[in-house]
Amino acid sequence: MNPPPLRNGRADLHLHTFHSDGTFSPEEVVRRAAALNLAAISVTDHDSTAGLPAAFKAAGDKLEILTGVELTVVFKARELHLLGYGFDPADETFRAFLGRMRQYRQDRIRAMIDRLKTKGIEVTFEEVQAAAGQGIIGRPHLAQVLVERGLVRGLDEAFERYLGDRAPCFVKGATLTVPNGVKLIRDAGGAAVLAHPFRLIQESWLPELADCGVQGIEVFHTDHSAAVAKRYERLARELDLLVTGGSDCHGFRKSSGPTLGTVTVAYDRVERLKAVIHKRGQTPPVENS
Ligand code: AMP
Ligand code: ZN
Ligand code: FE
Ligand code: FE
Numbered sequence: 001m002n003p004p005p006l007r008n009g010r011a012d013l014h015l016h017t018f019h020s021d022g023t024f025s026p027e028e029v030v031r032r033a034a035a036l037n038l039a040a041i042s043v044t045d046h047d048s049t050a051g052l053p054a055a056f057k058a059a060g061d062k063l064e065i066l067t068g069v070e071l072t073v074v075f076k077a078r079e080l081h082l083l084g085y086g087f088d089p090a091d092e093t094f095r096a097f098l099g100r101m102r103q104y105r106q107d108r109i110r111a112m113i114d115r116l117k118t119k120g121i122e123v124t125f126e127e128v129q130a131a132a133g134q135g136i137i138g139r140p141h142l143a144q145v146l147v148e149r150g151l152v153r154g155l156d157e158a159f160e161r162y163l164g165d166r167a168p169c170f171v172k173g174a175t176l177t178v179p180n181g182v183k184l185i186r187d188a189g190g191a192a193v194l195a196h197p198f199r200l201i202q203e204s205w206l207p208e209l210a211d212c213g214v215q216g217i218e219v220f221h222t223d224h225s226a227a228v229a230k231r232y233e234r235l236a237r238e239l240d241l242l243v244t245g246g247s248d249c250h251g252f253r254k255s256s257g258p259t260l261g262t263v264t265v266a267y268d269r270v271e272r273l274k275a276v277i278h279k280r281g282q283t284p285p286v287e288n289s
Pocket of ligand 1: 021046072137138139140155156159160164165173
């Protein structure tokens with residue numbers, strides 16, 4: 001690979017497209033990142049790598065891209081998000097897993113629709129599928145249908161009253177354990193990074209996660225205050241973990257609107273990340289993979 005164009009020397013390593021629950025196409029994500037003069041990005045859709053070929057194609061050699069994914073994993077009966085970077089999306093085990101996940105997510109949404117029925121709310125799977133389009137289906141699409149029906153005022157209320165992790169119509173979305181998620185990513189040549197820990201876990205769990213093979217922490221994130229980021233940066237240093245960061249932009253899905261480029265890390269973080277990524281993970285993905 002050619003030396004990367006450094007541009008503004010910043011990288012946003014957490015971005016969603018309409019291949020999961022973002023609203024931008026991969027091309028739009030790349031266009032916006034290039035317009036902001038970012039040096040590097042990663043497209044990290046939930047349990048899907050479908051946006052990667054188009055993102056790589058759109059980026060050409062304007063902008064460096066790392067392959068990415070955000071896997072839902074289970075840890076201590078909670079759902080955590082595990083970011084994978086630099087893996088080979090053509091890896092057979094990895095692809096087979098994502099295929100099963102697509103089916104599992106559909107079954108889960110159907111189960112949540114059944115639970116909504118017990119609350120007197122009638123939604124069809126087809127409506128939710130239409131909201132997801134070609135993308136991998138998730139709770140935000142179900143929430144969108146509830147909003148469109150006028151049953152809740154907004155996505156936040158949909159999660160609070162019905163779909164959130166502790167709400168009555170929640171059905172768990174993952175069976176993948178952290179060690180197995182780490183193995184999937186690392187065996188495919190990538191690096192495994194814990195996403196937005198503040199939202200999801202207790203600090204005291206970090207050493208255990210590192211023992212499971214997690215190689216980094218997403219220190220910088222839209223939901224992390226400067227003080228929180230500072231704290232996680234220190235913990236990363238103590239545990240000898242990589243430091244990453246990104247905006248977790250979902251386009252216009254979230255009430256904040258597009259956050260692309262508002263949370264970034266310096267390019268030397270990307271270099272350190274790449275240093276632990278296996279060589280074969282660095283080939284761009286091919287179309288229709
Ligand atoms: P899923 O992968 O189907 O479990 O859905 C995960 C998505 O739902 C993520 O993008 C989250 O940002 C979003 N989400 C989870 N909890 C909430 C919440 N309480 N309010 C708004 N969005 C949420
Ligand atoms: Zn999301
Ligand atoms: Fe996440
Ligand atoms: Fe995300």
